[in-house]
Amino acid sequence: MAQRLVLRRFLSIPHKKLAVPLHSMPAPLLSRASVTPCCPCSLLSLPPTAVPATIRMFATTQICRVTFNVQDGDDFQDRVVNSQKPVVVDFHAQWCGPCKILGPRLEKMVAKQNGKVLMAKVDIDDHTDLAIEYEVSAVPTVLAMKNGDVVDKFVGIKDEDQLEAFLKKLTGS
Numbered sequence: 001m002a003q004r005l006v007l008r009r010f011l012s013i014p015h016k017k018l019a020v021p022l023h024s025m026p027a028p029l030l031s032r033a034s035v036t037p038c039c040p041c042s043l044l045s046l047p048p049t050a051v052p053a054t055i056r057m058f059a060t061t062q063i064c065r066v067t068f069n070v071q072d073g074d075d076f077q078d079r080v081v082n083s084q085k086p087v088v089v090d091f092h093a094q095w096c097g098p099c100k101i102l103g104p105r106l107e108k109m110v111a112k113q114n115g116k117v118l119m120a121k122v123d124i125d126d127h128t129d130l131a132i133e134y135e136v137s138a139v140p141t142v143l144a145m146k147n148g149d150v151v152d153k154f155v156g157i158k159d160e161d162q163l164e165a166f167l168k169k170l171t172g173s
Contacts, residue, residue, distance in 0.1 A: 066111060
């Protein structure tokens with residue numbers, strides 16, 4: 001909730017107050033900023049000379065790039081079953097206390113894999129059909145999927161050492 005308020009406040013600031021000319025940025029900030037936006041947008045199609053001198057940028061962390069929420073059955077099919085990379089699927093629920101502990105711990109461990117593994121989060125209340133299809137009878141349930149097949153599974157909370165072993169078994173490293 002607090003993140004939404006901060007983001008809403010950030011987005012409501014007029015563009016002229018936020019935009020800072022790149023030449024006036026201090027050197028440490030300039031080295032971290034780039035003229036290329038994080039996501040594809042209209043600026044990418046412009047020639048370098050047409051990029052405005054002031055840019056509003058927003059970056060995401062590595063965790064957001066490897067972790068995603070499943071939107072529906074077709075999304076699950078596209079991003080999990082048809083994935084070239086191994087995928088850890090976290091079946092969870094909003095009301096589940098252990099899920100709130102395991103989720104961030106698992107996200108952190110997946111992020112440490114440097115993109116070798118993806119993580120899909122499936123809310124069982126929103127996607128009961130997927131939970132039934134993959135025989136999820138308790139939450140949290142975590143599946144390891146490779147080439148569309150379930151290769152490993154666990155139910156309940158695990159500590160970081162157990163999660164690391166689970167991921168090593170999935171990646172084969």
